[in-house]
Amino acid sequence: MAHLHITSWVIAFVLLGLATTFYRADNQKAAKISQMILRLDYLLILYSGGSLFASYSNYGPGVIIKVVIGLWVIAAMEGVAVKYKKQKPAAKWWAQLSVAAIIAIILGWGFLPLGILPS
Numbered sequence: 001m002a003h004l005h006i007t008s009w010v011i012a013f014v015l016l017g018l019a020t021t022f023y024r025a026d027n028q029k030a031a032k033i034s035q036m037i038l039r040l041d042y043l044l045i046l047y048s049g050g051s052l053f054a055s056y057s058n059y060g061p062g063v064i065i066k067v068v069i070g071l072w073v074i075a076a077m078e079g080v081a082v083k084y085k086k087q088k089p090a091a092k093w094w095a096q097l098s099v100a101a102i103i104a105i106i107l108g109w110g111f112l113p114l115g116i117l118p119s
């Protein structure tokens with residue numbers, strides 16, 4: 001499940017990159033398709049993250065914070081994509097996305113017990 005989780009959020013970053021690049025190039029159709037697939041990919045992130053969460057037997061504060069920050073990453077991705085679609089400045093959403101993604105990755109790989117890294 002950790003592999004699906006990692007794969008699905010890596011794909012999300014790629015799709016967000018595609019969507020923003022296409023919006024910037026005013027290729028509305030390609031941008032819309034990328035954004036649609038990105039939204040489907042959120043479901044994979046939620047499903048895999050939810051399954052990891054469900055496999056805990058002891059819920060400490062770390063994993064609760066991880067879930068909240070994970071949701072914040074998805075919200076920030078959506079915020080970025082929507083600003084590009086509306087051709088409005090997206091800097092504040094990019095900033096939130098960077099902060100949230102860095103915290104999620106540090107928590108996931110640095111502090112929490114499940115996953116692909118040897119402990």
Ligand code: HEM
Binds near residue numbers: 069107108
């Ligand atoms: C795009 C946003 C997200 C990023 C970048 C992210 C990143 C990560 C990373 C790097 C790990 C560690 C994987 C490993 O150890 O191999 C992880 C684990 C986890 N994630 Fe996420 N995640 C995101 C979204 C979510 C969401 C939305 C949820 C909840 C629904 C969630 C719940 C979890 C849980 C429960 C774990 C297991 C923690 C552990 O290792 O014990 N994540 N995530």
